[in-house]
Amino acid sequence: MGKTILFTGGGTAGHVMVNLALIPKFREDGWEIIYIGSENGIEKSLVTDLEGVTYYSVSTGKLRRYFDWNNFKDPFKVLKGIFQAYRLIRKHKPNLIFSKGGFVSVPVVLGGWLNRVPVVIHESDITPGLANKIAIPFATKVCTTFPETTRHFDKEKAKYVGAIIRDELKKGDAERGRALCGFNREKPVILIMGGSLGSRILNQVVRKNLDSLLARFQVVHLCGKGQVDDTLQKPGYCQFEYLSEPLADVLNMADFVVSRAGSNAIFEFLSLNKPMLLIPLSKAASRGDQILNARSFEKMGYAQVLMEEDLSDETFLEQIDRLLENKDVYREKMSKNSPEQSMNEVIQLIKLTARSY
Known part of the structure; x- marks a missing residue:
């Protein structure tokens, strides 16, 4: 029986690039690949034409740290997105969800948690963004790009892996x-x-x-x-x-x-x-x-x-x-920096986490 991995992340290119680096590796390895993003985000234009990837969109609301009238209606968009993601995850039964962050990832991570699907989050910045802060309590593992980021998380949950770079670059x-x-x-x-x-x-x-x-x-x-x-x-x-x-x-x-x-x-x-x-x-x-x-x-x-x-x-x-x-x-x-090892570490962590559940 084949394995299925669900990727999520979007809003900006930075919340998609790591997924674009990992997708070909799992496709080569025979995994079925699903991507959940937003209806109009940049992730849709970057992912929909990829061979062997099925793209779904869910409702998402922007999470803000400042006052805005949209703050009153966006939580309802997030709730709708959680319900949509829950149904998609229940239908496709992925072995694991890999989240790169951005607002669209929140309903997907929560939908995964409700379905008891393991979630691996990747945090690129030194300090976690608001979307990842909300999602991390529902995650199984958190990968970090900077070593100093691990101090923000439980030692059992966090793992420093370094930067993941697309091969095609x-x-x-x-x-x-x-x-x-x-x-x-x-x-x-x-x-x-x-x-x-x-x-x-x-x-x-x-x-x-x-x-x-x-x-x-x-x-x-x-x-x-x-x-x-x-x-x-x-x-x-x-x-x-x-x-x-x-x-x-x-x-x-x-x-x-x-x-x-x-x-x-x-x-x-x-x-x-x-x-x-x-x-x-x-x-x-x-x-x-x-x-x-x-x-x-x-x-x-x-x-x-x-x-x-x-x-x-x-x-x-x-x-x-x-x-x-x-x-x-x-x-x-x-020239003394070497990013190749990071990709392999994340792939192995994903496979190990998927096997453990």
Whole structure:
């Protein structure tokens, strides 16, 4: 009798990427694969076309730390999602649920717990997000990307595994990346990433200083959904909302990266030895997890950090200069990191947990 694994996670690309890395491994091993996400989240567009994966959507509400009138109706959406997930899980009887987090994961984890299906949660950031905080009491195991994260959980439940990186990122082709962007080999390439939802602040500072950047670099800019500026058409500048499959080629092509500090993204840059300038989301716009991620990378010598509060035209260009100057130091530090073992650890943990129930 074959085994079935149910993946969940979404809302942002960061809550999907680890699942995308694991899915091919379980498909190769003969597991039936189900994915539960939201109706309109980015996870649907990233997962629905995958071979051998059945996608279902459930109702989900955003969990907020601030006052909003939607806080009164969203709990009912979550309750509806729990009921929908419960029925799907009862029908398909998965051996295990693997959750990457995000708001959609909460009803799925609770639906799994009600069906007595073991749940393994993966927490990418140093401190757990609100969705995972709610879900963790109902989980069997929690995998962490940073060693310091385990202190937030019961010792029996938590396991430090490190970062899980998609195999296809290592197979990127720089020439394909140049062809996609219309770039040449004459100038180095800088990749600007604001996350799958984009970053207006980062987009603004890049566009304001675009001529200065283009004097020395070719710039590929991942702007986020609905944030491409069609009026900006300059040689050496290429914009996309977001990249899925071609991202491996673009990353391989890039010499430097300027990015927010979402955990999955920065570990991907690390695995490819890309010197990075990190501009984490401010505490005013987040729970501060990106600041902790960025500071951890800075401490390990993997990245430069520019706080959003300190971001200006002048500091942005200064930090770019510094990144260029210290590129070899960063590459040497990053080359000593090895992410391959993490993938195998998580796969073995999933299989062992599934067998134990």
